[in-house]
Amino acid sequence: MSNFKKTIIALFILLLGIPLALFGYTWIKLNSIHVDSKYDSTIEKVDGITNILLTGIDARPGEQASRTDAMMILTIDKNNNNIKLTSLARDTYVEIPGRDKGKLNTAYFWGKEELLFKTIENEFGIGIDKFVQVDFSSLMDIIDILGGVEVEIPNNLVTQINNFALACYNNYNNPNKGEFKAITTSGKQLLNGYQALGFASIRKEDSAIKRDERQQEILVSLSDKLKNLSASELPGLMNTLLPYVKTNLNVSEILNISTTALGVLSKNSEVKQAEFPLVDYPEFTKGGIYKNAGWVWLYDLNSVVVLQDFIYKDVNIEDNIYLNDTSKVTLNY
Template sequence: MLIRINSAHVEDNYNSQYKKVEGITNILLLGTDGRENEDKYRSDAMMILTIDTIHNDIKLTSLARDTYVDIPGHGKGKLNAAYFWGKEDLLFKTIEQNFKIGLDKFVQVDFEDLMNIVFVIGGVDVEIEEREIQSLNEGIPGAYNSCTYAEKGEMQLINNAGKHTLNGYQAIAYARMRYLDNGIYRDGRQRKIISGMFDGVKDLSMSEYPKLLNTLLPYVKTNLTVGEMLNLAFTSYSFATSKEIKQAEYPIIDDKHVKGGKYKNAGWVWLYDVNSTGVLHDFIYEDINMEDNEYLKDDSKIELNY
């Protein structure tokens, strides 16, 4: 197991500009979709996984990849371009400087490897809507063909709405759907997959965690050390198995604190209210649900980042 963990561990030189908040651990979850022989590619999914031992909660916050931000050293552009220009270090710096949130660690997995992880844990339970079936089935053949899991079996489509236990290639096809609606719905589907993965393993006993880690670690890259992994597992185990994961999206997608559209040479982006970063901060550190934040009741301080 130690060999597995060491093979997944990567050193990083980034030092957060924010002082560590005792009881709050923010782990940036990165889903990448690089093609073979590509040295540079964008982060396809970005979420902040918050382990909050102050309020005994786990939180999962999607960061919209089309958010218009300042990328240190590269001017303005989409958030997911930061990974293209400088991998995890530059993405860390970009998120911290624009959103005023301190990040502690990261875990990165390629979408192709995520398929194998879903197979290993026995699938993920997801509620499929009627309107999603056609788009999902259109994406399944491509995901199936690229799936390397040895026991993937015959390709299976989804025939009806309702709760389904999605296997690896079905789950990735679901997470990649983008033309049915928009990127915000896509972020929500990605959170469903991650939450489903948590639900799939939360009934395991602590004694089963080493075996699970040993199986999953070849598919991930992280700057978490052995001690940090075990400490986070121990400290969060009691409430992680008894509570639902709290979920959020940033920027705040409404008709006031964000504006979507083509802007300058950046393409289609989300221009967001820079003062609403306090709502994100309150969700992560103070455990205040975004929709309940008092700031959203006063429109006088809205300042979009034109």
């Protein structure tokens, strides 16, 4: 279903949830999801910074090509002891190398991971050559295995969330899903798998960017759950997740990243979140129908410095001095 687009949340679990106590078990399992990739970033790496592109797709049976419906840059920052998640809006208007201008999510359609890497590097100046990808089918099982996720339900979204949750429930092939349970109140509460996916899917009541924020909220809640996961529970999670995942990280890289990420989280539990383009700063973005690209985000070409400073220099978006001066704004028409 087209609404099941943001299962990128599961990717974070894969990278942060592999304790070394299960080294032998994980080596066999993780080796099965590796795919070869010869792409090497053209942007010089920064010591202490690890960037991985997390992508979620909603490929239909028989499709030879699909779009990335979710894209996040996972940054493990050893220099500042934090982890960052930066959502890249799928509707961002970009130049796709060797093709034409269009939405960011079409880069994968035309050239898989390599073209998506090139597009992100050329547009935003962020070096990435590693990815982890998952499709939507696993998310509900993962959330249920972890005992649900706690999120804040806005009062004006209860009906819409239930509508999407019912669709998710009807397509959930888990024999233990029980009878459908609707969300009855707003406020902070624990959601099961199909409820959480309904929460993560809606956007027409507010915006696609707000949907990204809801997905990040689920992601942070899942990471909190994962910290309390026992070693005996992890194999079940991995057996559920891994059949839906592919990555060009080898087993050693995954284990090293997991160890580094857990070390960072042990020092600072904060997961810093951001999104690009800077839709909360209307002077630097413009959303609307543009040429034959449909609805897109046009962004200030010079504002990429704000994204770069967040990822590489740990400068919070709202604290970046570039945002104090609009005289250099140049939208990417």
